[in-house]
Amino acid sequence: MTFFRPLVLVFLSVLVSACALMPRPEAAAPAPLVIVSIDAFRADFYDRGLTPNLQALADGGARGAMHPSFPSLTFPNHYTLVTGKRPDHHGVVANTMYDATHPADANDPKAAYFTKAKAGDGFWWREATPVWVSAEQAGIPAASVFWPGTQAEIDHTRPAHWLDYDKAATSNDRVDKLLAWMDLPAGQRPKLSLLYLDEVDVVGHKSGPDSPEINAAISEADAAVGRLVAGLKARGIVANVIVVSDHGLTSVSQQRTYFLSDLMGRGDLPADAKADPRYDLIYWGSIALIRPLPGGEVALDTLTKTHLDHMQCYHKADIPARLHFGRNSRVTEIVCIPELGWQVAGLSIDNNVGNHGYDPAYSDMNAIFIANGPGIRPGVVLPIFDNVDVYDAEMSLLHLKPEPNDGTIAPIRPAFQP
Structure with a gap:
C-alpha cells in the first residue's frame, strides 16, 4: 500500500492539471429582455376586463402591483424603474x-431649467446609471422607443438604437419600430429593448380615470402589447417581457385647487397677473416645487406653518422621511403636497380632470407589474412592492451586476425560475 500511494498522488495531480487545461463551457447567454411602460396604467385598470393580452402574459407569468416613488410623476419614476x-x-x-x-x-x-424638451441633455440624468448604459457597456445592444432618458448621452453612452420623442407616433407605430430593429442582423439586433406607451396618460389627464375614453385607451395599450408579443413570436424571438407602469391616476378638478398667490396674500398683484414676483414655481399640480424669490421668503415660510385642510407645505428638510424626498439639491426649498385629488398652482391651472404625482401610499397611485418569459415562473401573484425593486430584476435577467441602488430583488425573486 505504501508503494501505491505515491502513484495515486501522481495520477490525481495529472488528472487535476488536465482538467484545469480543459476549456470551460460558456455561460448561457441571457434571453432578450423587452421592457414596456404603459404610462398612468393604474394597477386596478387590469381588473376592468379590457386587457386580454396583458392577462395572457400574467397568466403565463407573474404579476403584482407596485408603489411608485415620490413624486409619482412620469420622468422620475421611469428613471427609478431603470x-x-x-x-x-x-x-x-x-x-x-x-x-x-x-x-x-x-x-x-x-x-x-429642465423641461421635457430638454430630455436629451445628459446633465439632468448623470446622477445614476440606467440599465441600458450598463447593457451597452457590457456589449449587449440596447434599443428604445421614447423611454425617458434614452435620448441623452449618459456616461458617454446611448442605446445603439433610439429615437427622439414624437407625440404623433401611435402605439402601433412605436411597436412596429421596435420590431423593425428585431429584423437587423444578429450583431446589431437589440438584446435589451424599452418601449414607452403614453396614450392612457394623455387621455387620462383630459378625461379622467373613470371615463369611456380612458377605457378605450386601456384597450389600445393592451392591443399594442399583443401586437408586440405576436411580432416577437413571428420572428422566433423568445424573450423575457416586463410590462410596467410608472404610476396610477386619480380624479381632480379646478374647484379642488389651492392657489399660492391667494394663500400668500395677493397684495398689489394685479388681477390679470401672469406671474408672481415673490416665487419661481418650478412644478405645480399634484405637488408644488417653489423657489422663494426676494420679497417672498417670509410669506412662504409662514405658509409652511399654516394649517390647510387638504395640503401641507414644507421646507425641504422637513418633508416626511417616508417619502424619501428633499435631500437632492434639485428639490426646491419649499414643497407643497396636497391630498389625493387636490391640486396646487400659482395663479391658474389647466382644466384637466385626471392627475398623478401624489403620495405613493394612496392606492390610486399604484402601478402595474407583469413579467413573462423563459426566466419567469408561471402563475405567480406577487404581494405589492416598491418600484425601486424592478431594476435588480432587470439586471438579473440580463446576467449583469446591478449598480448600488435603493431596491432589492427579494420581493420579485419568487417570480424567477429556479
Missing part, C-alpha cells in the same frame, strides 16, 4: 426642474 434609485437619489425629481449648477448657454437663457 436605476433602482428613488428620485432624491437619481436626480430626476420632477417633470420640470431647476439646477443652478447647469452650465450657462448663450443660446438658452433658461439653461438651468
Whole structure:
C-alpha cells in the first residue's frame, strides 16, 4: 500500500492539471429582455376586463402591483424603474426642474431649467446609471422607443438604437419600430429593448380615470402589447417581457385647487397677473416645487406653518422621511403636497380632470407589474412592492451586476425560475 500511494498522488495531480487545461463551457447567454411602460396604467385598470393580452402574459407569468416613488410623476419614476434609485437619489425629481449648477448657454437663457424638451441633455440624468448604459457597456445592444432618458448621452453612452420623442407616433407605430430593429442582423439586433406607451396618460389627464375614453385607451395599450408579443413570436424571438407602469391616476378638478398667490396674500398683484414676483414655481399640480424669490421668503415660510385642510407645505428638510424626498439639491426649498385629488398652482391651472404625482401610499397611485418569459415562473401573484425593486430584476435577467441602488430583488425573486 505504501508503494501505491505515491502513484495515486501522481495520477490525481495529472488528472487535476488536465482538467484545469480543459476549456470551460460558456455561460448561457441571457434571453432578450423587452421592457414596456404603459404610462398612468393604474394597477386596478387590469381588473376592468379590457386587457386580454396583458392577462395572457400574467397568466403565463407573474404579476403584482407596485408603489411608485415620490413624486409619482412620469420622468422620475421611469428613471427609478431603470436605476433602482428613488428620485432624491437619481436626480430626476420632477417633470420640470431647476439646477443652478447647469452650465450657462448663450443660446438658452433658461439653461438651468429642465423641461421635457430638454430630455436629451445628459446633465439632468448623470446622477445614476440606467440599465441600458450598463447593457451597452457590457456589449449587449440596447434599443428604445421614447423611454425617458434614452435620448441623452449618459456616461458617454446611448442605446445603439433610439429615437427622439414624437407625440404623433401611435402605439402601433412605436411597436412596429421596435420590431423593425428585431429584423437587423444578429450583431446589431437589440438584446435589451424599452418601449414607452403614453396614450392612457394623455387621455387620462383630459378625461379622467373613470371615463369611456380612458377605457378605450386601456384597450389600445393592451392591443399594442399583443401586437408586440405576436411580432416577437413571428420572428422566433423568445424573450423575457416586463410590462410596467410608472404610476396610477386619480380624479381632480379646478374647484379642488389651492392657489399660492391667494394663500400668500395677493397684495398689489394685479388681477390679470401672469406671474408672481415673490416665487419661481418650478412644478405645480399634484405637488408644488417653489423657489422663494426676494420679497417672498417670509410669506412662504409662514405658509409652511399654516394649517390647510387638504395640503401641507414644507421646507425641504422637513418633508416626511417616508417619502424619501428633499435631500437632492434639485428639490426646491419649499414643497407643497396636497391630498389625493387636490391640486396646487400659482395663479391658474389647466382644466384637466385626471392627475398623478401624489403620495405613493394612496392606492390610486399604484402601478402595474407583469413579467413573462423563459426566466419567469408561471402563475405567480406577487404581494405589492416598491418600484425601486424592478431594476435588480432587470439586471438579473440580463446576467449583469446591478449598480448600488435603493431596491432589492427579494420581493420579485419568487417570480424567477429556479
